[in-house]
Amino acid sequence: MKVRSWLIVLAASLLISGFGHNVAHGAPYEGYTYNYWGNSVKSPIAFLPSRVITGNDAGTGAWQSPLDLYAAHNGLLYVLDSGNGRIVVLNDQWETMRVIQHFEHEGKQDSFLNPEGLFVTESGQIYVADTENRRVVELNSDGTFVRAIGAPESDVISDTFEYFPRKVIVDKAGRIYVVGRGVYEGLIEFDSDGRFTGFMGTNRVQFDPVDLFWKSVSTKEQREKMIRFIPLEFNNADIDEGGFIYTTTADKNTASAVKKLNPSGIDVLRVNGEFAPVGDLSINRSSFIDIQVSGNGVYRALDSTRGRVFTYNEDGNLLYVIGQLGNQKGTFKNPVAIESYGDAIYVLDRDLGQITEFKPTTFGGLVNEANRLYSSGKHSEAATLWQEVLRLDANYEMAYVGIGKSMLREGKYKEAMTHLKLGNDREYYSRALAKYRREYMREYFGIYMTVAIGVLVSLITWRRIARSRNERGARDVAN
Template sequence: MRVKSWLIVLAASLLIAGLGHNQAHAAPYEGYTYNYWGDAVKSPIAFLPSRVITGDEAGTGTWQSPLDLYAAKNGLLYVLDSGNARIVVLNEKWERVRVIQDFKHDGKQDRFLNPEGLFVTEAGQIYVADTENKRIVELNQDGSFVRAIGAPESDVLSDTFEYFPRKVIVDKAGRIYVVGRGVYEGLIEFDSDGRFTGFMGTNRVQFDPVDLFWKTVSTKEQREKMIRFIPLEFNNADVDDGGFIYTTTADKNTLSAVKRLNPSGIDVLRVNGEFAPVGDLSINRSSFIDIKVSSHGVYRALDSTRGRVFTYNEDGNLLYVIGQLGNQVGTFKNPVAVESYGDAIYVLDRDLGRITEFKATTFGSLVNEANRLYSSGKHSEAAKLWEEVLRLDANYEMAYVGIGKSMLREGKYKEAMTYLKLGNDREYYSKALAKYRREYMREYFGMYMTITIGLLIGVIAWRRIARARNERRIGDVAN
């Protein structure tokens, strides 16, 4: 009997050790977020790598320097195999559906030349930024040619303007937006007929005050040798269901690495916290090279500096971070594109020629669902999930804020203040405090007034009694 018990304990120990080993193998990076003070705080891992695929494993041959990836809403995955000048289409099982390598154009066979960008509409139309051919190519779902959109033509363009389209997106109205190499004026906009209509969302000029001072005191010859102050160029873009365009800028010194442009080209990105969505807050800042907009205002930005994916909600709050540079499964050598479909995140690695899929852990699923309910206005339901999140991570400030806002809506102002303070949300803490004061005074106003009036009456009565005593004392002395 003792031997049997000993064997059970040994088996359990081996099982636990095995689970620990598998978990360590499956999580080659640490999870973290940033707190109110800008300090990195450890957090449970939100997504873990679930599978990896290469061109050889997909049956399409080795992918050479793939540069872009698109996950369509019908489950198809499009890989822009740039080095081989082709598009590889995979289904949800990552099986080959088709390979688009050439197409008939004006009766002749045509091919891409170093393409860098890919976009697929809900109708299945494929748009390719055919970079070195200086055009945007539209194809049908089967890969047949529809049209080519060449360089923009307008009197506002300078004679030195060069057109090398790098990325392309299309909104529901059919408007086409292009990220051009060396184009600082903003996104190049075409209407649905392919006519150039102007630039959109120009970045503000970034400059160093020290450099500006030296420019003012330098000679003409010295100024000509200095770096000119020019706007930063966009390096990628995506569009949400509402027609808002999200852009990324790779410069590490900018405070607007991510923008959300309305139809007028004005940045309307929410920044609810103390820090804008810029990735890592350390000295070696992040450099975003791709962005993917998901549902309920969630967006993910890919950092090329450390190979990480930062996920933010519609208020600009950091939800979680996954990935890093490395050689293990779940890490990258040169990540170039991020996509998402359902509960999965995909990252394309250019140098390794492979796609890594990540699936949500229990923690990640709770955060995603709580944020979805929160974004939908279902604060009470979200609060229950935020409580589950806090059981897994007691330092997760977003959960405290979510619960605090739920209590604020329910009229539990004092409890809301406690949670909002823990979440370091000063704005909503002030709102809860103001409502708590108002409610407190409304509830106890009658009692305080009764006490105040009673005290006043007591003081008046005491004064009259004291005065009467003084008058009697004076009369006695006079007699």
């Protein structure tokens, strides 16, 4: 087992050795995470910028206000060049494969008008949220027109409803989910035939109790002038392999900036830590603008406030933070979309009209691989890599927790308690403590009972002897 564990470490190191021990002073931003108490703690850089591409580099001319990005399963990268009303398709070498700008529709040439969202299925079907044309357009992989899905039609929809699709995702069954501008009822859901089936995952109404009180005692005219309590609208969405939909809400004051919706529209996002995935915990909170789901339950949220990417695992624990606003390579002016493929992360900058690619450092590669192993049930192998993570960052709480959980599964309860305490994981520490107590009592119960019985027998014997002596003494006095 030890040989196998060290082989895993060696393999992981070789996989990321191309990025070596990238030193912090070479990065345009600092690495950090948050501890149990909500304080930011410095951490090694997890990802560094590796290359940047613009429209001119790709040979298509400058990209004008690009708003979305999609990394397909075959490695192709789709750029929604919104200002130019086109889609640019790049291969893994960042060479332009095709440009989709016009398509034939009902015998006429048609085009996009300020599109904001893009999605590509595994089979290569392209869905575009053609915002100002108020429709979702489906194209074949070669750019030929398939159909257009217009505004939803239903008796439950108000006559004042305006349909401006901003983002679109599609599940494996062909159901289409649309994020609409100014739509507070949730995601707009269509079946595979493009028929409206309802709204999904409505955000709960956020209100201030003080405002609620004043509304209750105000006149009708005064109430009309007050802010209405309405749900928060989604601003982006992504879907994982299991069909769960992840959404973001831009409001900085909500505790549910990220949601994970099951097929019934219920939020099932796991939050094991002390803080929900809301980005920065400072006074100036993060405002998420995009979300991207990777494998093994990992998801990344893009913050438009400071231009940072927050990566969380399936338990809602923050793994690392990369990026920031700035003028250097690896920083952004106005980041709007995030994608990943393999071990690379891509961030699209609207104002600069460029994509920045990030690759993992030794630290980032170890964290990703350790988390992958743990998520797939290989806890002992994951623990070996978490030990390597601690050599690079002795304050990384997730590593202590990972090792502690592994030891808990192996029955090493006392060692598990030590690591879980260092990782400030109260829930699993309590589990380890309960099991340790049970094991301790099982092991030493016989000894304790033997001692207890011996003490009890000795006490009874001593009392009998004392009583006998007292009785003899009393008889002697009487005689």
